[in-house]
Amino acid sequence: MQQIFNFIFKNSNRILFLLLLSISFFLTIQAHSYHKSKIISSANILSGGVYEKINNVSEYLNLKTQNDALAIENARLKSILFATTDSISITKLEKTKETQPYDIVVSKVIHNSYNVHENYLTLNSGKLQGVKSDMGVINNLGLVGVIDNTSPRYSTVVSILNVKSQINAKIKKSNHFGSLIWNGKSTGFVQLIDVPRLASVRKGDTIVTGGQSVIFPENINIGTIEKIYIDNKTNYYTLDIKLFNDMTNLGHVYILKSRYRDELNNLEKVKKNE
Amino acid sequence: MNSTLLVNIFRFILLLAVQIVIFNNMNFLGFVMPLPYILFIILYPVNGNKTGLLFASFLLGLTMDIFSNSGGVHATACLTLAYLRPYLFKFSFGISYEYQTIKLNDVLTPERFSFILLSVVIHHFTLFIIEAFQVSFFLDILIRALLSTIFTVILCIIIIYLIKPNKR
Known part of the structure; x- marks a missing residue:
């Protein structure tokens, strides 16, 4: 017994190192293998808050390009609106909107990464806005990614520039x-x-x-x-x-919430169980 | 004793803040990212508490991981560096380093340079290898690690010179 204690005291640093190393290896492997259940992500109060503060400042640097992008998108939407010549087609437009099973949440990219193999974005909307994992994220030019982790106020996105994304x-x-x-x-x-x-x-x-x-x-x-x-x-x-998208320069994005998602997921689950 | 502790806590927070606010947004050539936050581990007192260093570097890496969504990659690399630090001292300053008064934040000598270079190389290679986790990116990893190492070493030396305490 005495010898065991002596051994532990003598090698306490080595044991501590191995313990901490195994924790960090566990975190690494866990992050590599299953997404959505990641323990450590930037969707939390601390890093989300810090990134939001940083973004509040850096936002001003590319206001001009963001404004241009929004103006172009507005022009495109206006052209769709004005191209409809009679009232019938407008009601048709509304009807298709009714059958369109997606709700849209506007959000802002507060942190963007594009220089590693697994890139994630951080957005400033989370569970309180109804964002859940596996929702699509797009912007005016096209595809951006899929929601990964969410916290009450923030969420992370698996960017399409991520070797795990498919x-x-x-x-x-x-x-x-x-x-x-x-x-x-x-x-x-x-x-x-x-x-x-x-x-x-x-x-x-x-x-x-x-x-x-x-x-x-x-x-x-x-x-x-x-x-x-x-x-x-x-x-x-x-x-x-x-x-089409410049992934290194993202501002406002839209999160797509499918209204029929749960229904479809349940259906597919039933199919699998049979 | 107390003042070194305070200096280290201050350094920990300051380096992390600078890393996250400035250097994380720095992209030379699109993928080279300097990581001068490991200066905390390099500048930790030579005869300081080793258990404390292990814990502190784990926390340092974990905070970086939280901010960059990378699982436990930074934590692993920082821990490895912290654990190998005594051996690096032995390599750079000779076997009896513990009895010398080594000050790292001073004029650059070959010993100090070799110590900083080795630390950065160990940290970066661990980091990039674990980060990719795939053999198919081997060449890519090598280029990234080499270029980032160069930039980090240069930045570390500049920062050491900038915050060098005045000679009394």
């Missing part, structure tokens, strides 16, 4: 599906993999989100095809896609 997307022209991933190389480009060889792809074609998930509605812009490869192992197309 989003269903399709070629706008031909409806051929693929999965959107990022190879971790350039902030302006993502990859669409597993596109069947039957699809006719051409450089410059537009890529939009596919309708196979509840996270995003169909036909949200992502980018245009820049390069086309054929994967040697799988014999599918791999496409380099130039993003």
